[in-house]
Structure formats: C-alpha cells, structure tokens
Amino acid sequence: MSKNPTIADVAREAGVSTATVSRTLNDPDRVKEPTRVAVQDAVNKLGYTPHFGGRILASNRTNTVGAVIPTMENAVFAHGLQTLQASLADMGITLLVATSSYDREHEEHQIRTLLARGVDGLALIGAERSAEIYALLDRREVPYVLMWTGGKADGHFTVGFDNDAAARQVVDKVVAAGHTKIAMIAGTTEGNDRAAERVAGVRAALAERGLPAPTIVEVPYQIEEGERAAAAFLSAAERPTVLICGNDVLAAGALRAARTHGVNVPDQISIVGFDDIDLARVVEPPLTTVRVPHRRMGTSAAQHLVEWMRTGVKPASILYRTDFIERASLGRPPK
C-alpha cells in the first residue's frame, strides 16, 4: 500500500469531519467559504489526490515526473535536464521543472507542490535537504533520483559524479603544471553540497601535498561575480598563478577580468573551470575544465527512475567518471 494521505488525514489537518471534506471536494457550493479554504489548504498541504486510488496502479499514473533545479539562469543544468526530459518523453512521461534559487526551504516547498500535483517521481539536484522531506518521500513512496552528486549520499538513489574527487583531480593537474600559488573562486557553498564538495576537494588535495591552504572566495554562479572576484586577485599584492573556478561561468568571468586588466591567460595567470558547458569552448582562450557527463546523467537518471516507478524496486546508484579537459587557459606559472 502507498502512504498517500487519506480523506481522514485531510479532515484532521483541516479540523473538520471526513463528511465535510467529502462534501467540500464533491460539491463545494454547499460548503461555507472558510471551510472550503481550510479543506483546500489541507488538500494542497498534504498533496491529497482523491481521484487517484490508494494503490500504485497503472491507471493512476499521471505520467509526469517533477524536477527541482537550483536555477535556469546558467547553463550548468541545461544539457542534463534536456536529456532527462527527452528520455522521459520517449517513455511518454512529461517532465515538469521548478527552480529553487538555491534556497533549501523554497526547494522543499516546491517538492511538496509537485507531490500535490501528483507527479509519479522526482529528480532532485544534490543530496543536502532536510530529513523531513526525505521522510515524506519515503512515506509517500515516491521514487526519486538525486543528480549531479554521488558517493556521499548514502541510501539514496543517485546518478552523478564525485565533486570532491573531480576537484582533487583539478589540483593534481594544476600542481603538475608547476603551480603553488593557488586561489579558488568557488560557488556559494551554503545550500549547495556540490559547490561545498568542490571546495573540500581542493583544500584536501593541497593539504595532502603540504602546500599552503588556498585563498578561497565564494560567490554566486554568475559571470559578473567571477569577474569581480578575479579582478581582486589580479590586483592583489601577492597574485596567485592560477585561479581554480567553481564552474565555467565563474571562469568565463575571470577571463574577462584578465582581459580588462591586460593580464595574459595563460602566460601570466592560468584559469580552470568546471562543468565543460558550451561557454568553455567559445571563450578565448578556451577553458581547461572538468567534463561532467551531463547528457549521460540525464538519460540514465530517466531510465532508472522510470524503472523504479514501474517496478517499485529502488535501482543501484550510478557514479560517473569526470574527465579533465586540457585547453589553452591552463599553462605553466610565470617565471
């Protein structure tokens, strides 16, 4: 049996009788406005969907999957979402996407909203959210996949990659190129476990080598923010020889700062990105970055999430390898 809320749950939540709930749902005009509001609020809050049976049956599927992503504003999630959507569409399922602006409470509200709209499954980004929301998903027996993350999310079905390991790989390459004065322009780590793991990976890899702790600034994932942060490093008394950026958007901003400061990349400073979005290949010089398997993540998340929705059996998590892509923005440190 699924743990969908019952009419009794709605009655309790609204503080009315089940008969009143039933009357409100089936013949609202016979119910006073305040009661109607109370019942409707309870229905929305609990995600009660009376026209779907109690059991998970083919006949009560809505053939919709919900996704909550932090933002549509930069292209980080674009390709992964596109293939997730396309793969689901091939299976006759519509993907409905909400955005949380990297706000955890906002994300949880949207998860509840999607459940109230009767989605059959959910795709979420990262693993960091309240125990309450995971308890709700379990109670409602709604299959969900956590994307863009992996390894560190015990017990959840994840399709992604290890952000920490990828960041360590960046440090390996940067150090191998001869850099020791390393700074990082990270994405805001608050409410973003992927950004936090990238910072942790950089810190740990440097510490293990006995190299000095890097200067790390955190900024929102926006070109202007990367540009401003890079400008500060460029005009610092002790200029770093390489800027490790939390993603390609920040790195593109750093490239602009270097251009406006007349600082040659990579001769005078190296810049490394993360994600390998289209932007990385169109900027000049092209960005050395970490390739994330966006499209494969989207396709396999769709396939296995639907497998879970249809069989009721939680699939095994999938951890993809990331690749370090060497382009012109990383060179040896200046003499």
Add this chain to the structure above:
Amino acid sequence: MSKNPTIADVAREAGVSTATVSRTLNDPDRVKEPTRVAVQDAVNKLGYTPHFGGRILASNRTNTVGAVIPTMENAVFAHGLQTLQASLADMGITLLVATSSYDREHEEHQIRTLLARGVDGLALIGAERSAEIYALLDRREVPYVLMWTGGKADGHFTVGFDNDAAARQVVDKVVAAGHTKIAMIAGTTEGNDRAAERVAGVRAALAERGLPAPTIVEVPYQIEEGERAAAAFLSAAERPTVLICGNDVLAAGALRAARTHGVNVPDQISIVGFDDIDLARVVEPPLTTVRVPHRRMGTSAAQHLVEWMRTGVKPASILYRTDFIERASLGRPPK
C-alpha cells in the same frame, strides 16, 4: 462559471455512468481494472480535477503556473524564465516548466498535461499553435500569456517584442555600416514564429532598399550548427561581408568558424547576433546584437498573468522595445 470538465464529461469520455466514475474516483478498489483505466484516462485527458470546485475561487487555486518553453538547452529563455519564476514565487506561486523541443504537437500535449495537473495559468512562447489548443484554453478559462512575441498575435495577451521590427533594425545598422553582401544564419523557422519573423524582417528590409535578396540558411539553435553554417559561407567563392545570425548562440558558433579559418572579425567579416545573452559579452570579439528585455518580460508577464488569474480580466498586451547593442563584431566591410 468556469468550463472545467464535469463528472458527466468524464463519464461520456470513458463510456460509463457518472456513478461508476464517482465510485472509481472515490473507491477504486471496488472497480474493475479496465474501468479504472478508462476512467483514469478520461480524467487525465480532460484534466478533470474533482477536488476543485466548479468556480474560480481562492479556495480552489493550486497556486501553480505552467510554462512550456522550446528548450532549456540554450540560454535564450533562461533570464526571462528566471524572473518569471522569481516574480511568481514572490506572489506565492510555483512555476512548473515543461519543454517541447520546438515540436508543436509535443507542446500541445504538455499544455494538456499542465491543465490536467490543475495549473491556474500558463506562460507560452510565441503565438503559433493550433486553434484547438486556444479553444481549449478559452473553454477552460485558463489565463495564459504569450511571451517573446508581440504585435502579430491578435486577441491574445502577449508580453514581448516585435521580432520582425528588431530584424529590420539589424538590417538598418548593417547597411549603414556599408554592407551589401549580406547572408543570414537563421534558426529553424518550422514551428518557431519568432525565428520566422526575424527572417521575414531581414528579407523585407533588404527588399525595401532594393538590395539583393540575402542567402539564408536555417539551422537549429546550436553553437556547432552556427559554426558549420558560417564555415560554408567563409569558404564560398563569393563571401558575404556580414553574417546576420538568428541568435547569439549561432553567432558564437560563427565566431569560432572565423577563428579556425583565420578570418578576422570584424576586419574581414562582420557577425551580428540576437538576444544579448551572457554569451554575447564573453566571446572575443564581443557580439554586436539585439538586446531583448528578457528580465522585464518575465517580471511583467508574471504580474499581469496573476492579475488576470485573480480578476478574470484579460490584461492589455505589452510590447517592449528592443535595443541594438553595438560591440566589436560589427565593422565596415573589407575594401
């Protein structure tokens, strides 16, 4: 009264009695599987939501708005969607976004899906879709806004700009710079009225000046496609002196083609984009382009759509001016 489907409509669609529909919805275990499937299919098809009353009442709002956009793959819709979402969120409304991959049938299926999920309103891109779908929206009395378009969508509530006029403005500037050998790398016009209007505007503006009809190729809005199309023009016997691109993504691809062919922009060929997305400012040289008021479009679409949802009165359409942004990618034609 709203024209939401009634239990009688569902019964008719499913070919069963209203009593059977009621029993299926309230106590599915008492109904045989085939009947349950038939009723559920009818419910989904008609978007019947029994737990919401017949009238548009505060108490039966779902506080969700649906949007169907062509793609999340490029950043064209990113900022407009983000401000639409943020403005709706400020009003306590969640935006659920589906993508159609520029496929009209797919878009209409998703509009029906969003209606079945009980959205209070819809945001759609462009005006080109079947009369049936507009009839459905009117019948269901669901407020909707058409974005990224304007002027040419009689009777609809649009918040956007005139793609045709903006394209004419591009021709004005390009001709004023001395160009006569003009080619266009347009987005695929099939199922995309915005792309079609940009092509029409370029054709008309050149014809009015008695200038030769431009060579126009249509490609999907992808960097690689813009690069491939530009490469063909660059190696043509009679090379154009300017490439007018359907959007900044195609123009960024054209810049890459010029770089790989060792053709200097703008000394040997000029390139103009459209949209003024972030990409336009990070490529080298920065793109001369048409600035579309993405953020204002999103904010005012949200405000007026909600006004319609709450008052039942369709707002007046809003037509924004576009601005021609001169950057380094447009110069005078080579001697």
